[in-house]
Structure formats: C-alpha cells, structure tokens
Amino acid sequence: MKRKRKRNNGIFSKVKKLLATVKKPNWEYIAIIVIIFIGVAVLVISYFICDSDAKNIAVGLGTGVVTSALVTLYLELISSKIEKRKVEKFKRMLLNPLNDAVDKLYVQIVLNVNEYRVREEIGSSFLLPMKDTKEVSEFFKKMQEVDFESIDSEEIKSKYDDFSTISLSFFKEVISQYEALPFESLVIEKIITQDEYDQLKHFELVNECNRCLNILNNMDLTELERYKTTVHLMHVMFLFINRLVRIFDFMSSKIEIENKRIKSHLDDIYYNEVYLFSDEYIQQWEERAKAEAEYYAEHPELYEDTEESEEDILHRKVNEAIWAGDVQTIKECFPKIDRNNKQIQSELTWSVAKDVMKDKELRKLYYQKYGVKYKLRREKRK
Known part of the structure; x- marks a missing residue:
C-alpha cells in the first residue's frame, strides 16, 4: 500500500516538473497530460480491485499508459527546445x-x-x-x-x-x-x-x-x-x-x-x-614637495649626501625656465622629458607657465610628447 502511494506521488511529481518547463502548453501537450492522468486514475482504481488477475492487468495498463505518455511528452519538450x-x-x-x-x-x-x-x-x-x-x-x-x-x-x-x-x-x-x-x-x-x-x-x-x-x-x-x-x-x-x-x-x-x-x-x-590638471592633483604634489623640503630641512646631512639625479636636474631646469620665461631652454629639455613624469606635465599647465606655453612650437612639442592638445589648468573654483 505504501509502495503504491510512493509510486503515485513520484508520478505526480514528474508530471508537475514537466508542466513547469512548458511555458505555453499547446493542445498536443494538454492531450498527453490528460492521458497521463487517465493512466494514474487506472493505477488508483487498481488499488481497490480485489481480483489479482484484474489488478495486474489494471496496473500494467495504467503503468504503460503513464510511461508512454511521459516519454512522448519528454521527447516533445526536447524537440521543442531544439527547434x-x-x-x-x-x-x-x-x-x-x-x-x-x-x-x-x-x-x-x-x-x-x-x-x-x-x-x-x-x-x-x-x-x-x-x-x-x-x-x-x-x-x-x-x-x-x-x-x-x-x-x-x-x-x-x-x-x-x-x-x-x-x-x-x-x-x-x-x-x-x-x-x-x-x-x-x-x-x-x-x-x-x-x-x-x-x-x-x-x-x-x-x-x-x-x-x-x-x-x-x-x-x-x-x-x-x-x-x-x-x-x-x-x-x-x-x-x-x-x-x-x-x-x-x-x-x-x-x-x-x-x-x-x-x-x-x-x-x-x-x-x-x-x-x-585638477586642483586636487596639484595640491598633492605641493604637499609632497613641502613635506620633502621640511624633512631635509630637519636632516640636512641626508640632503648633502644625496646626489641629484638626471631626472631631478631636468625637472629643476624646466621649473626654473618656466619662472624665468625661458622658452628656448624648455624646448631643449623636451626631448629628454619622460612622458610618464606627470609632475613636469602638471607644472607646464600651471598659470605661471601661461606665457611660455603661448609659443606654437612648444605647444607642438607638448602634443607630440603627451598625445593630447595643450590645455591650461583651470583656476581653483571658489
């Protein structure tokens, strides 16, 4: 008795899963599902049949109907998915x-x-x-x-x-x-x-x-x-x-x-x-330079022992040329400037570099070096 109930519950769960995969069932699907329920009904009726031969026939018929209908429905769903x-x-x-x-x-x-x-x-x-x-x-x-x-x-x-x-x-x-x-x-x-x-x-x-x-x-x-x-x-x-x-x-x-x-x-x-070119970026560089100057002011022996690198020398020359308005020196330095040196690029866009960067040849060199048109940094917004 318990086995038959488990069997019937298993059949119903399979039908439920199959129905869930069909979003828009057509008449063919509906007919197959009706046949499945008829087969299930035959299996349920077989439970109440006392004659063993008749019971076996009913069970075999119900099982066959349900199995064949489920296989048909499964194949239809596979075919529909492929299509x-x-x-x-x-x-x-x-x-x-x-x-x-x-x-x-x-x-x-x-x-x-x-x-x-x-x-x-x-x-x-x-x-x-x-x-x-x-x-x-x-x-x-x-x-x-x-x-x-x-x-x-x-x-x-x-x-x-x-x-x-x-x-x-x-x-x-x-x-x-x-x-x-x-x-x-x-x-x-x-x-x-x-x-x-x-x-x-x-x-x-x-x-x-x-x-x-x-x-x-x-x-x-x-x-x-x-x-x-x-x-x-x-x-x-x-x-x-x-x-x-x-x-x-x-x-x-x-x-x-x-x-x-x-x-x-x-x-x-x-x-x-x-x-x-933002105020935030320039401020960071200014704070970094200030902190570095204060550090070496407190430890002058370290500053004296430190040799100035070629990059530092180049940066100093460009910086001094900007303040002095020396366009020619900046032109001579440009081939040596590393395009990844953002500090030099930023200083060239400061307001103090406005006069030297009016030179057309210098603007051309800037474009060739950095791949963008020259643009003067905006003043800090109030």
Whole structure:
C-alpha cells in the first residue's frame, strides 16, 4: 500500500516538473497530460480491485499508459527546445547585419558624447541600455541650443565640432538594414515574438532620422543649421538604438562588451586630461614637495649626501625656465622629458607657465610628447 502511494506521488511529481518547463502548453501537450492522468486514475482504481488477475492487468495498463505518455511528452519538450535554438540561431543570422551597423554607430555616438562630458566634467557617462532616457534627452537638447556661429574661440568651436562629427553613412546603414527587415514574415514564421514585432513596428524615431538625413543632404545649410540637425539626429538615433538593444538580448550583450572598452578609454581621458590638471592633483604634489623640503630641512646631512639625479636636474631646469620665461631652454629639455613624469606635465599647465606655453612650437612639442592638445589648468573654483 505504501509502495503504491510512493509510486503515485513520484508520478505526480514528474508530471508537475514537466508542466513547469512548458511555458505555453499547446493542445498536443494538454492531450498527453490528460492521458497521463487517465493512466494514474487506472493505477488508483487498481488499488481497490480485489481480483489479482484484474489488478495486474489494471496496473500494467495504467503503468504503460503513464510511461508512454511521459516519454512522448519528454521527447516533445526536447524537440521543442531544439527547434527554439534553431529559430534563435536563425534570428541572429537574419538580424546580424543590423546588429553590426548598430554596434558601429553606437560606438561613434557614445565616444563623441562621453568624451565631451568627461572633458567638461559634466556628469556620469551615458551607456546603453537605459531604462530612463530623460537625462540623455535634456543633455542633447542643451547641446542643440548652443549658438554655434557666435563662438569666436577656435578651441571651443573645435569641441563642438568633435562632438557632432559623425559620418552620415553610419546612420544610413542602420536605417537601411532596419527598413529591409520583413517584419510580418518574421512574426508569422515565429522568428520574432508578437511582443518584439509590436515594439519594432514603431516608426516614429526612424522617420525622424530619415527627416534629419534629408535635411543634411541639402548643401545650402548654414553651419548652425547643420550643427543643430546633426545633434538632433544623434539624439533620435541614440534613443532608437536603446530600443533595439532592450528588445534583443544578443544586441545588448554585444553592446555590453563595447561598454567595457569605452569605460576604459574614458577613464584614461579623465586621468590624463582632467585629473592631472585638477586642483586636487596639484595640491598633492605641493604637499609632497613641502613635506620633502621640511624633512631635509630637519636632516640636512641626508640632503648633502644625496646626489641629484638626471631626472631631478631636468625637472629643476624646466621649473626654473618656466619662472624665468625661458622658452628656448624648455624646448631643449623636451626631448629628454619622460612622458610618464606627470609632475613636469602638471607644472607646464600651471598659470605661471601661461606665457611660455603661448609659443606654437612648444605647444607642438607638448602634443607630440603627451598625445593630447595643450590645455591650461583651470583656476581653483571658489
């Protein structure tokens, strides 16, 4: 009696597990499950049959029905899983050209946007996918309002040029690949789900991108009109890419890989172009130099015994030349400067070096040495 109960409990648990793996059961699954319950019912009835021959027949029949139905259901589930993998693989193959185009354009937009934000110390980076794009939209609208033509400084103007310069071919490729997709056929063939289809069929963003591209094809645009339209196109396309990567997991996975490289690149820019020129960094060097001077003042015998290294001599010569306004000496020292010597680089960006660094040849040497354009350190904010 206990064995039969254990047997029945085991059968019910197996059926329950199988049902749990089926997210959307069809009529075939339902029919198999009904047969399983009929077999279980026969096994239960066999418990009350007194005749041994009839009991054996009922047990054998019930066991056979349940076993065969379970095997059938198991094979159906395996077949369904294999078919699902095939469909997913085919979906990736079909959407791969769009995925590649999206990836290339995403890198271009994100680098332009975030390099500007890092250098201007505006805030955190914008990386997809994003649930809330309100801050992104506010940023692009603010950039679009810039009166590009009224800017006199070529240095400032070049920042906005770098921000908005992206080849239109990248945008056209994404839109071309998207519009070429046979949406109705994909959903009928169950390559994409109905939910994915409904999200993909919103053409507002794509239509706005096409409108911007048509405007930019006009050769008679003013510099300001071209800038504003390009920024708006970047904004709309950024939102469109965000929608795509939130729909398809494999697109999101590829974007995440790109994000790791982009974060590393932005960290380098922040350290080399922002942090090294910050008040915090300069203050650390000043405190270190002060502490070192105080230490040797208290232990003059150590200072006398210490020979000045070539690097120390070079640093002293550059420092003295900065204070003396001696441009020629700094030019002569530049080939010997180690680009990893951040102290010399920092001193060249101090306000006291403003006059000597006006020299164009010296600025060129600075760019060749450090790989970044010369930028005077900002004064301490009050």
